[in-house]
Amino acid sequence: MTIEQSTQLADLDGLIWQDNGQCVLTGKALELYLRLDALFTQWAASCAAEAWKLPTFISARELARLDYFHSFPHLVTMPVTLACGDANLKLFTEGQPITQDGVLQLTELSPVKDVLTPATCYHFYIAHQGKSLAAPKYLTACGNCFRRETHYLPLQRQWNFNMREIVCIGSSDEVTRFLDSWKVRLQQFFADANLDVLFENATDPFFNPSRNPKYLMQKLDPVKNEMVFRNHLAIGSINFHRSYFGEAFAIMRDGEDACSGCVAFGMERWMYALLVTFGLSIPEFPKLKDEAQI
Amino acid sequence: MKTETDIKSQLREWISSASKKGGKVAISDDTPIIEQRIITSLQVMDLILYIEQLTDGSVDVESLKPGAFRDVNTIYKNFFEASNDN
Numbered sequence: 001m002t003i004e005q006s007t008q009l010a011d012l013d014g015l016i017w018q019d020n021g022q023c024v025l026t027g028k029a030l031e032l033y034l035r036l037d038a039l040f041t042q043w044a045a046s047c048a049a050e051a052w053k054l055p056t057f058i059s060a061r062e063l064a065r066l067d068y069f070h071s072f073p074h075l076v077t078m079p080v081t082l083a084c085g086d087a088n089l090k091l092f093t094e095g096q097p098i099t100q101d102g103v104l105q106l107t108e109l110s111p112v113k114d115v116l117t118p119a120t121c122y123h124f125y126i127a128h129q130g131k132s133l134a135a136p137k138y139l140t141a142c143g144n145c146f147r148r149e150t151h152y153l154p155l156q157r158q159w160n161f162n163m164r165e166i167v168c169i170g171s172s173d174e175v176t177r178f179l180d181s182w183k184v185r186l187q188q189f190f191a192d193a194n195l196d197v198l199f200e201n202a203t204d205p206f207f208n209p210s211r212n213p214k215y216l217m218q219k220l221d222p223v224k225n226e227m228v229f230r231n232h233l234a235i236g237s238i239n240f241h242r243s244y245f246g247e248a249f250a251i252m253r254d255g256e257d258a259c260s261g262c263v264a265f266g267m268e269r270w271m272y273a274l275l276v277t278f279g280l281s282i283p284e285f286p287k288l289k290d291e292a293q294i
Numbered sequence: 295m296k297t298e299t300d301i302k303s304q305l306r307e308w309i310s311s312a313s314k315k316g317g318k319v320a321i322s323d324d325t326p327i328i329e330q331r332i333i334t335s336l337q338v339m340d341l342i343l344y345i346e347q348l349t350d351g352s353v354d355v356e357s358l359k360p361g362a363f364r365d366v367n368t369i370y371k372n373f374f375e376a377s378n379d380n
Binding site for chain 1: 328329331334338339355356358359360361362
């Protein structure tokens with residue numbers, strides 16, 4: 001039996017959905033999550049990607065270098081803290097800290113200088129800024145990501161979700177080869193696994209897109225190729241950033257601004273695609289084509 | 295009326311002066327200006343305004359297709375050829 005409705009997903013053993021757009025995983029649901037991440041980790045190891053464990057916060061100053069706050073203000077989530085000082089803390093505690101509707105009544109806030117990570121790979125470019133690479137870098141991490149949305153659905157659209165990425169920073173040729181090889185292998189994987197996933201060009205979800213030159217640029221020069229499950233849900237994407245991050249963070253390769261590209265897997269969305277396709281009897285994953293040669 | 299040669303020459307000059315790479319890269323009519331990041335997203339809006347100025351018309355941004363600004367030849371074909379044929 002397959003699981004067709006999101007309401008049924010909420011009944012899945014080990015998936016505890018929270019209305020604020022996040023879920024707890026345990027039992028069968030956690031088993032599937034871990035199985036999937038083991039698969040992606042194995043794929044990343046096959047191209048000798050260096051494994052990283054990333055923090056949850058990311059510097060707002062660094063993200064601003066990507067013009068992130070003009071492009072995606074609707075997605076950003078900020079961690080806030082009360083301003084230090086006994087008077088302010090006293091004001092908070094002696095007032096009504098939270099309303100009956102669950103809204104915190106905040107007093108003065110400390111300056112907000114960080115945001116919750118919106119995409120895993122940003123950390124890599126920030127960490128490599130100012131470096132000149134003697135060889136292409138292959139990196140991987142599974143990041144705890146946050147994107148504010150207007151509504152949420154279990155596994156399909158979450159405020160807090162996990163994104164495994166495999167990234168290449170190198171010359172244009174090196175990154176193109178990396179991304180092309182992943183696309184071929186993933187297409188073969190989807191066919192072998194009987195997963196209804198097709199690649200489609202896409203643009204990032206810019207705020208006020210018609211007025212954003214970056215949106216226009218993505219239309220003119222499609223660099224985002226999504227893995228779309230059953231014509232409606234992007235479960236991952238292959239992205240060629242050209243030298244956008246290399247220029248923003250002064251990363252050099254072969255005397256030029258480095259290029260970069262990433263293969264991104266939305267962990268919860270992959271879970272959804274597998275559960276909808278196979279129910280709880282998910283078969284063994286097929287082997288990735290030419291795994292040792294990536 | 296301006297000839298094809300005039301228009302392509304004006305486009306090359308504009309791209310060269312607008313680009314951060316302008317002095318370093320030789321721009322011919324088939325140089326891929328976006329692929330090689332000769333023109334970035336910051337300049338592409340200005341390029342559209344420049345095309346509107348040259349054609350004395352407006353460019354429908356929403357209907358632009360991938361590759362429409364690939365190189366000078368493609369820009370000429372997409373935005374100037376029809377009016378110059380008249």
